[in-house]
Amino acid sequence: MPQVAMASRSVASLLACVVSVVLLLSTSSRAFDTGAHSDLTRNSLNLYGYSRDAQHMGAFSNWLTDLYAFSPSMVAGLDVVPDYVAELETFHCNNLYSIVFGANYMARFTLNTIDAVKDAVRRGAILEYLAILGTSLHVYQDFYAHSNWASIKSRSRCDCYEMTSTFFDSLTLANGSVEAMVTLEPEYLGFITYSYGGRGYPHYNIFSANVEHGGYCEGTNSDSYVRPKFESTYSYAFAGSMEWIYNYERWAADASFVARAKSWTAGNFTAELYRDFNASFEVSYASTQLYFGESDGHWKGPGSGDTSTFAVSTARLSTDNQDPYQQLYLRNATPPVWSLLATPPLYSFLNTSTNSDGDVVADTASLRSTVGNFTSFRSLPGNYTNLTAVVVRTTSYNLSDDYTKLIGGKPSPWALISIDGLEFMDAPMQDTQTWTPFWTAIKFVPIQSTAVQIQYQLVTTADSSNWGKTVPIAPGDGILNVTFNTRTNTLSGDATGVHDTFATALSSSANGSQVTIYVDSRPLTCASAPNATGVVTFCDNTAYGELGSFPTCEASTLPPLGQSGGSSTRWLWTHSLLCACIYLLFIHV
Structure with missing residues (x-):
């Protein structure tokens, strides 16, 4: 019983x-x-x-x-709610x-x-x-x-x-x-x-x-x-x-x-x-x-x-x-x-x-x-407050046809960005070979930094056990390596010069694949008094959402999942539910 x-x-x-x-x-x-x-x-x-x-x-x-x-x-109506x-x-x-x-x-x-x-x-x-x-x-x-x-x-x-x-x-x-x-x-x-x-x-x-x-x-x-x-x-x-x-x-x-x-x-x-x-x-x-x-x-x-x-x-x-x-x-x-x-x-x-x-x-x-x-x-002591953000903003990417065919089509690229050794993983974009993503990696560093090491790697998601396939977007190993000076916003290394706005973004490419980014610095606090003009509603050098308005919701224009999946997609969905339930049963219930 x-x-x-x-x-x-x-x-x-x-x-x-x-x-x-x-x-x-x-x-x-x-x-x-x-x-x-x-x-x-x-x-x-x-x-x-x-x-x-x-x-x-x-x-x-x-x-x-x-x-x-x-x-x-x-x-609703199921009395299975744990107190926690x-x-x-x-x-x-x-x-x-x-x-x-x-x-x-x-x-x-x-x-x-x-x-x-x-x-x-x-x-x-x-x-x-x-x-x-x-x-x-x-x-x-x-x-x-x-x-x-x-x-x-x-x-x-x-x-x-x-x-x-x-x-x-x-x-x-x-x-x-x-x-x-x-x-x-x-x-x-x-x-x-x-x-x-x-x-x-x-x-x-x-x-x-x-x-x-x-x-x-x-x-x-x-x-x-x-x-x-x-x-x-x-x-x-x-x-x-x-x-x-x-x-x-x-x-x-x-x-x-x-x-x-x-x-x-x-x-x-x-x-x-x-x-x-x-x-x-x-x-x-x-x-x-x-x-x-x-x-x-x-x-x-x-x-x-x-x-x-x-x-x-x-x-x-x-x-x-x-x-x-x-x-x-x-x-x-x-x-x-x-x-x-x-x-x-x-x-x-x-x-x-x-x-x-x-x-x-x-x-x-x-x-x-x-x-x-x-x-x-x-x-707080000044070393915890005198900080500036290093912002790596991706404005576009494009995977070559040859590379896309090599991985079996339907790539889901994402950016793995290391800023002074701290890794930032941006959201994979499902089934997109070419896109203008909203990727914005932000790391705060000491404001006096003059040599911030940045490594930019474009990755495609194959599956959970292998999400580290690098898309070559720079000579050599395919990874872009630069040094960034927060005082002058100058890059050196695989790319040189100032590339700190949408208009001056740098393009890096290899074997037909390309990524376009800019690298900017923004102090956490301001050194001088606020502008007399009052509130700003538009900062064109920040993440999309910082523009002050959101009229069209372009973020939702990606193709729906499963358009070409058919029964395979249904099977994966069912499989994910069962695995998730196993997880919840073993841990939660």
């Missing part, structure tokens, strides 16, 4: 899983596209001196914050309907993080320290990605990001008083994050008619380099990441422990670490809205989708029950690292910080405690 019951539950779980995966793949990611989170996390950890392994551990746990927030709870999903859904800064809501939320989350990191240090748990760091960075990055922060902090110039003040800069200046914060900077009266009523949120979404996240072509999000205000939002999230890590290390209150964490290596589990990190790329870009006939993966932008890769990569994740990195997030961990950050609940202010009329008011005690334990961005 127990075996029958177990089998019955397994069948029910499998059916729920199939439906949930369909719905999962037909909805937008509720955060920065996962690629942006990965870049922000590794870039900021890199500047603080964390090892390559530690950077990737932080990025993988950052990604799990999104992955583990999805479950069969998306299926509701908790993880609170990690995305949604449904914060005023600066008071936002301040209370961030204060509670900061205090929870302080307790969590101190506990990890007390137990000597370096892996948990890194996992909590990556997870907590995700939350603070979402505070900017899911709000209109970059809109209320409008830029007045295009030659720098004009990052004026982070949330904690303003809260600290106001001595922890939200009322004083609004008095000093009235624009905060317009602060809001988008409304989200899905899955674990029904009792948090108290104003259902508010702004929605949307997707690549609509909504308030700034999640991808195809969205309005993306680069501005990215700069604030990066500054927030820098101040968060600075404080996180001080909350640890153990310099020796922090030093060991920074130099951590994966050892015997190195292969698992990079397999997991690669899976974060593959599962994200390969997820697709096939249900609607669109190429809409969620690594950095639209145009991606590969059901066989999705199937293989999710199956790989589910096969290793000894993986120490996934174990940190499983329900049977003691405790799972995310649960430490969710206790007390992040939305408890809805019940504990209200006046007699039931209106949410500032949680004064938590806010004062937070400010007392936080050094804001503008007070």
Whole structure:
């Protein structure tokens, strides 16, 4: 009888899983596209001196914050919702309907993080320290990605990001008083994050008619380099990441422990670490809205989708029950690292910080405690703030007919760009031999840098086990290698001169294949006062979404997936569902 019951539950779980995966793949990611989170996390950890392994551990746990927030709870009427999903859904800064809501939320989350990191240090748990760091960075990055922060902090110039003040800069200046914060900077009266009523949120979404996240072509999000205000939002999230890590290390209150964490290596589990990190790329870009006939993966932008890769990569994740990195997030961990950050609940202010009329008011005690334990961005040492972005923007690519035939046709190119050793993976473009992509790789480096090494590799995606086929676009090994001077915007090496605008973009080619890029630098903050002309609505040397308008949604003009797939496409779709369900069954249910 127990075996029958177990089998019955397994069948029910499998059916729920199939439906949930369909719905999962037909909805937008509720955060920065996962690629942006990965870049922000590794870039900021890199500047603080964390090892390559530690950077990737932080990025993988950052990604799990999104992955583990999805479950069969998306299926109405099925009582299969694990408690952890509701908790993880609170990690995305949604449904914060005023600066008071936002301040209370961030204060509670900061205090929870302080307790969590101190506990990890007390137990000597370096892996948990890194996992909590990556997870907590995700939350603070979402505070900017899911709000209109970059809109209320409008830029007045295009030659720098004009990052004026982070949330904690303003809260600290106001001595922890939200009322004083609004008095000093009235624009905060317009602060809001988008409304989200899905899955674990029904009792948090108290104003259902508010702004929605949307997707690549609509909504308030700034999640991808195809969205309005993306680069501005990215700069604030990066500054927030820098101040968060600075404080996180001080909350640890153990310099020796922090030093060991920074130099951590994966050892015997190195292969698992990079397999997991690669899976974060593959599962994200390969997820697709096939249900609607669109190429809409969620690594950095639209145009991606590969059901066989999705199937293989999710199956790989589910096969290793000894993986120490996934174990940190499983329900049977003691405790799972995310649960430490969710206790007390992040939305408890809805019940504990209200006046007699039931209106949410500032949680004064938590806010004062937070400010007392936080050094804001503008007070950090200069080596963490005097930074400039190196921006590698791809304006077009073309694969030769000969190369396309060589790989069997229907290439899905993407760019693998290394900037001073930090790798950036842009979104594969499904079945496109020639295209004008939105690829924009951004790495912040010390502002005095005069010799930034850049390696540009154009890659085609064959399948999940072999996504490293280089398209030759330069002499020799086919990879473009240049040195970039951020002071003069001059290139040397395989290409020379200044190529820092659309108009002066350089073309590099080999054997008939070609890529056109420009390399620019944009300081995080501006050295001089804002322009007197006021808000700019057009910066023509930035990512597409930074133009200030989005009239035609050109991002969605890629050919739908499966147009020529027929029964093969249907088989791959079914295969991916089954593999995804196996993954969810082994890990989630």
